[in-house]
Amino acid sequence: MIIQGTETLSSFIHIVSESLLTPVMILIVVGLIVVILCIGGLINERISRKTISSEELESLVRDVSFSQSHSEIEKLIEESNLFDFQKNVLVKIANNYDIGSEARKALASELISAEETKLIKSTNKTDVLVRVGPILGLLGTLIPLGPGLAALGSGDIVTLAEALTVAFDTTVTGLVIGALAYLVSKFKKQWYESDLIVLETIAEAELETLNRK
DSSP states (O other): OHHHHHHHHHHHHHHHHHHTHHHHHHHHHHHHHHHHHHHHHHHHHHHHOOOOOHHHHHHHHHHHHTOSSHHHHHHHHHTSSOOHHHHHHHHHHHHTTTSOHHHHHHHHHHHHHHHHHHHHHTTHHHHHHHHHHHHHHHHHHHHHHHHHHHHHHTTOHHHHHHHHHHHHHHHHHHHHHHHHHHHHHHHHHHHHHHHHHHHHHHHHHHHHHHHHO
16 A cells, blocks of 8 residues: 555656656746846946946045035036936935935935845846756756666667757756856946945045035
8 A cells, every 4th residue: 555655656756757847948948048138238238338437436526525515516426427327316315415414324325225226136137047047957957867767777778868968958058057147147246336336435425525514
């Protein structure tokens, strides 16, 4: 009775395992397409990026620090080479010149935090692929090995060869997906971290200037 129950469970798991091969292969193909599109987006973003130089940053911080009014700060920000999201945050801070210094500081912190969250979300897709890609590759490796080993036992070399081909192909593709996704996430996070540092630096100078008014 116990043996029959074990055989039933084993047969059920075997059926489930084999039925997962096609969905896994479909997900691998989808993951590969997604990561290729992400690479295209990364290249496009790299070409279009015009980051502010250290000299420009120093000059802007000094100009903001010696500004005489919030409107002058706003004009300096708008005319700078900052990204639009950086300008939006800094202009909002300048426009709230009439509230208390602590409230303005809290607002600045919240605005910067909100932008940081948006930037982090933009890398969620590739962050997921970094982990999921190799997992799908591993599943694509293990699932066909069952039938392949069974075929080996019966002397069916052709079926074994086909199973091993699928196993190796899915493993390689899954690892490629993970590696490419990792590179995309790494570059984007480096860029965004630098952008946030620039934003925080100018925001600090802006807050100090507004606090003196």
